[in-house]
């Protein structure tokens with residue numbers, strides 16, 4: 494349980510992982526299959542839409558959010574009222590920016606580097622960006638960031654290498670949601 498977590502009726506779930514590991518795919522299926530309404534927030538898209546970045550980095554072909562600067566506090570201000578309601582999935586390739594009190598579950602998706610390379614190539618990423626992301630996946634960057642930012646018991650590492658993984662991961666998260674709600678005395682029709 495997150496420190497100082499407010500009493501939410503619906504949980505806030507972070508789905509994180511190196512780009513291409515399947516965050517958006519998982520978040521979309523989870524939003525469809527969840528027994529409670531869950532809003533999927535693709536944080537990267539939000540940053541772009543609301544211009545919460547410090548500009549577009551041509552070399553990396555991505556928007557820059559400097560964690561120590563105004564861009565990160567603008568992003569958190571934008572998200573705070575949405576997150577405080579609960580019932581959300583935060584989908585982003587990094588997670589340490591989100592305060593502990595916001596988060597009930599952190600799912601870190603993993604993928605072997607050959608498959609990840611192919612996914613990022615298909616996406617048309619420049620070679621340098623594919624290499625950097627692949628290296629980050631091999632070096633456990635996101636899982637270590639999650640483990641150092643949140644209580645051990647709320648961080649879950651899941652493989653995302655095929656549709657069987659996708660389906661079993663989503664049903665596992667659905668079961669977690671049902672247990673989370675039950676623990677707090679909420680009764681859902683299909684739990």
Ligand SMILES: Nc1ncnc2c1ncn2[C@@H]1O[C@H](COP(=O)(O)OP(=O)(O)O)[C@@H](O)[C@H]1O
Nearest residue numbers: 512513514515516517518612653654655656659
């Ligand atoms: N578990 C999975 N099984 C099969 N394909 C997957 C899986 N996870 C992701 N993919 C595929 O990999 C690509 C990248 O997935 P996406 O969800 O966009 O990743 P992310 O949001 O982490 O960048 C998509 O084409 C998606 O269909």
